[in-house]
Amino acid sequence: MKRLSAVTMVGVGACLLMGAADGSWLRRVPAGDHVRVSPLADQKTAAEAGSHVYAAECSHCHGAQAQGKGSRPALISARVSGASDGDLAWLLRNGNSWKGMPSWSSMPEPERWQLVAYMRSINLPAAKPVEGAAQ
Ligand code: HEC
Structure with missing residues (x-):
């Protein structure tokens, strides 16, 4: 019993420490924002x-x-x-100030979409190793 509660305490402590970036903001994105497509999606220079x-x-x-x-948090991640695109744009506009992510609502919207394009570009799936190349 004592051991169990010690384990629980460690678990709670770890959650508090890591709670800074748990992705809970994603659950607050309204459906209409979630499906927004970047107006810059076809612009190669946006990223x-x-x-x-x-x-x-x-x-x-x-x-x-x-x-x-x-x-x-890192912005090269499975979560990002x-x-x-709409989720990321929503977070940039609204921020999550109580967790330390500022709102960028005063930044011109095209710049926020450029940031979304940049985050996309750094999150491309890793290239497959070239066949025959040294591992
Ligand atoms: C003052 C520090 C600060 C600045 C400046 C800042 N962020 Fe953040 N950002 C945070 C924190 C802290 C979080 C974690 C918030 C959370 O967990 O909800 C976060 C979360 C995020 C996330 C969500 C990541 C995830 O894994 O949940 C994205 C995307 C992001 N920031 C992008 C940006 C971009 C793009 C900029 C520049 C416009 C920026 N941030 C500027 C502190 C900052």
Whole structure:
């Protein structure tokens, strides 16, 4: 019994520590936003433009390579790649301020879509190893 409660405590503690970025924001995205498609989806230059916005506005929290920093999650992740364009755009507009993600509603909307394009570009599935190449 004692052991069980110690295990429970450790579990609760781990949840509190990791609770900073649990993806719960995804459940708050309204259906209409979830299905939004980026107006820049066909623009090849959007991701490149977004990388500059990212470097200026986001890298100090999420890391220069979007690798994450402390409680600020990496943006190269299954969660980000699994989120729709609309989900990401919704989070950028609304933020999740009580967990430390600011709202970017004052940023021009095209720049927010450029950021979405950038996040997409860094989350492309890893290229398959070339056949015959050294592992
Ligand atoms: C002040 C620090 C800070 C800045 C600046 C910031 N973020 Fe965040 N961001 C966070 C935190 C903290 C979270 C975790 C929030 C949560 O768990 O809901 C987060 C979450 C996210 C997520 C969701 C990731 C996930 O795994 O759930 C995305 C996407 C994101 N940020 C993109 C951006 C982009 C793009 C910018 C630049 C416009 C940016 N952030 C700027 C702190 C920041």
